[in-house]
Amino acid sequence: MFLKSLEIKGFKSFADRTELVFEPGVTVVVGPNGSGKSNIVDAVTWVLGAQGPRALRGSKMEDVIFAGGPQRAALGRAQVMLTIDNSTGILPIDFVEVAISRTLYRSGESEYSINGAPCRLLDIQELLSDSGVGRQFHTIVGQGQLDAVLSARPEDRRAVIEEAA
Amino acid sequence: MFLKSLEIKGFKSFADRTELVFEPGVTVVVGPNGSGKSNIVDAVTWVLGAQGPRALRGSKMEDVIFAGGPQRAALGRAQVMLTIDNSTGILPIDFVEVAISRTLYRSGESEYSINGAPCRLLDIQELLSDSGVGRQFHTIVGQGQLDAVLSARPEDRRAVIEEAA
Amino acid sequence: IVEIFEEAFNDVAHHFEEIISKLFPGGRGRLRLTDPENLLETGIEVDARPAGKSVRKLSLLSGGERSMAALGFLFAVFRARPSPFYLLDEVEAALDDLNLHRFLELIDEFRNESQLVLITHQKRSMDVADCLYGVTMQGSGVTKVVSQKMTDPVRI
Amino acid sequence: IVEIFEEAFNDVAHHFEEIISKLFPGGRGRLRLTDPENLLETGIEVDARPAGKSVRKLSLLSGGERSMAALGFLFAVFRARPSPFYLLDEVEAALDDLNLHRFLELIDEFRNESQLVLITHQKRSMDVADCLYGVTMQGSGVTKVVSQKMTDPVRI
Numbered sequence A, B: 001m002f003l004k005s006l007e008i009k010g011f012k013s014f015a016d017r018t019e020l021v022f023e024p025g026v027t028v029v030v031g032p033n034g035s036g037k038s039n040i041v042d043a044v045t046w047v048l049g050a051q052g053p054r055a056l057r058g059s060k061m062e063d064v065i066f067a068g069g070p071q072r073a074a075l076g077r078a079q080v081m082l083t084i085d086n087s088t089g090i091l092p093i094d095f096v097e098v099a100i101s102r103t104l105y106r107s108g109e110s111e112y113s114i115n116g117a118p119c120r121l122l123d124i125q126e127l128l129s130d131s132g133v134g135r136q137f138h139t140i141v142g143q144g145q146l147d148a149v150l151s152a153r154p155e156d157r158r159a160v161i162e163e164a165a
Numbered sequence C, D: 001i002v003e004i005f006e007e008a009f010n011d012v013a014h015h016f017e018e019i020i021s022k023l024f025p026g027g028r029g030r031l032r033l034t035d036p037e038n039l040l041e042t043g044i045e046v047d048a049r050p051a052g053k054s055v056r057k058l059s060l061l062s063g064g065e066r067s068m069a070a071l072g073f074l075f076a077v078f079r080a081r082p083s084p085f086y087l088l089d090e091v092e093a094a095l096d097d098l099n100l101h102r103f104l105e106l107i108d109e110f111r112n113e114s115q116l117v118l119i120t121h122q123k124r125s126m127d128v129a130d131c132l133y134g135v136t137m138q139g140s141g142v143t144k145v146v147s148q149k150m151t152d153p154v155r156i
């Protein structure tokens, strides 16, 4: 199982629809301060089912919707779609390709879908939880989060291993 | 008032007596990971009267004494002396040059002196507190401590300004 | 449940020692249980000692050394219980040139085991890319992404 | 006491706006009191907005942008209520090349106001040194310091 592509639209600084295609192996993302690199990490964290705004550096869930720029009005919704190659069948679903999508409207309404079929956030979380991807304590290391591995309590380090196992 | 020199002996990785001479202007300290750069910062923090081992990344006060290496036995004491130019008279003491010294023995005993005259830790702290140097919340920014300025509570930021004023 | 944890811990501990010997050549590292009698609730402590040093207390290690020890732990988990992909955001910030080289060698080793996405603003980290994305924001507050496929990433 | 704080706050706030306009060219920054009615207990909030962006929430700023805002606050305090010396340990870790340049220009401005000691493992930061110390540890666990006086630091 691996990531095939990530489509971001209206999420944080991605006012314009953007698609990143991933290969097996190493993908490196570079750019200046404030260009949007960590926002890509936030987009993946979000579409995989993150709950609560603080995991995404915000204070309200609405903070992930493009807030506008000097020549650009704010948008009304944020949408992220992650397409995963499932040819090894790790995800318990009968598709070779699995597209997970999450949308948030400024009204506060959310939509979720798997391969175009509407579902609940819980369905996305459950689909992923057995594949070693669902919770991302250790698969996604956010900026400045590396030292937490060492400064954490011993019980928290245990939890990392338990979740990975 | 400015720093003239720093003498470090037996403190952390400074098993050999080391003297750094400072000029007015900008001094830059470079070196590889783990070479001892932040230990220099710890030495200044310590001789200026830091209390408690955690300000120096340790868990016991004794952690600042050179613990030995593969070919070097542990030492019995740590000593740091900071010499300050006082020709502007900022420090309320009748000397053009002020040498502050702090020593810790493995037994746990401490010695302090100002220009060679034994004194208490409190005397050092009081000498410095009026000069804008005594507490170092903002004059010494430790490694990884920069973001704390922003993540601190608003009351703590107020305290920074109060102490500087 | 306890056996699942015990087995996982032993695998991770084994790989930790191996990986630390590469990240700290000549040094050593070990994971230990805080309470081996109580496998249900025990926590995990990390010991790491760079070459030529006798200090083992993690808090006394330097910024770069702590980053290397943390990366050792994470990659030991990656190898013991692999996930399909990993996303690492500027984890090499505290590393000097030599440690960065060792970290990139580790990435090289892992590229066939898992898919890795590395976020960085350092040029040397670009060398290991199979695929490179450049992110910009041209004063409009809107991110733009440009991709460049690397046909031959530098093998470290 | 309250007047001392009020006066100091106003000076710091004034310098903060000035310094932020250099660290974020085209952007703006402001300090505000959380409770202006209660000068005895009020806290201080930091607002900073880089050029071309409308997001003002500090938590949403990037790592490098947060470093620049934090440096703006610190240096505003440095200028409003100077101390004789400052010791900064790897404060430029999150900065890209352009922001590092702006930070080094700020150091250049301050070199006549206060004595500055900068710890770094980045080569470009060495350019501003009047005096340079190299620190090494040759596998013996013992630090050795070598000094090199710069007669002509690079004026940024």
Ligand SMILES: Nc1ncnc2c1ncn2[C@@H]1O[C@H](COP(=O)(O)OP(=O)(O)OP(=O)(O)O)[C@@H](O)[C@H]1O
Residues within 6 Å of the ligand: A011, A012, A013, A031, A032, A033, A034, A035, A036, A037, A038, A039, A040, A063, A064, A065, A066, A067, A068, A143, C121, C141, D050, D053, D055, D060, D061, D062, D063, D064, D065, D094
């Ligand atoms: N909802 C939003 N609408 C518009 N812009 C946003 C929104 N949320 C965040 N941003 C902007 O995105 C930028 C941060 O991007 P990001 O954290 O991805 O930067 P980065 O490339 O990781 O930079 P660094 O190298 O400094 O870590 C900030 O300037 C912030 O103002």
Ligand SMILES: Nc1ncnc2c1ncn2[C@@H]1O[C@H](COP(=O)(O)OP(=O)(O)OP(=O)(O)O)[C@@H](O)[C@H]1O
Residues within 6 Å of the ligand: B011, B012, B013, B031, B032, B033, B034, B035, B036, B037, B038, B039, B040, B063, B064, B065, B066, B067, B068, B143, C050, C053, C055, C060, C061, C062, C063, C064, C065, C094, D121, D141
């Ligand atoms: N009491 C002690 N005795 C001997 N060595 C010590 C002692 N305390 C700390 N050290 C050693 O000093 C080293 C840390 O030095 P320091 O934090 O100054 O490194 P640094 O140059 O700042 O590196 P970095 O660039 O990674 O931040 C560690 O390797 C640690 O083991």
Ligand SMILES: [Mg+2]
Residues within 6 Å of the ligand: A037, A038, A039, A143, D062, D063, D064
């Ligand atoms: Mg970032």
Ligand SMILES: [Mg+2]
Residues within 6 Å of the ligand: B037, B038, B039, B143, C062, C063, C064
């Ligand atoms: Mg350091």
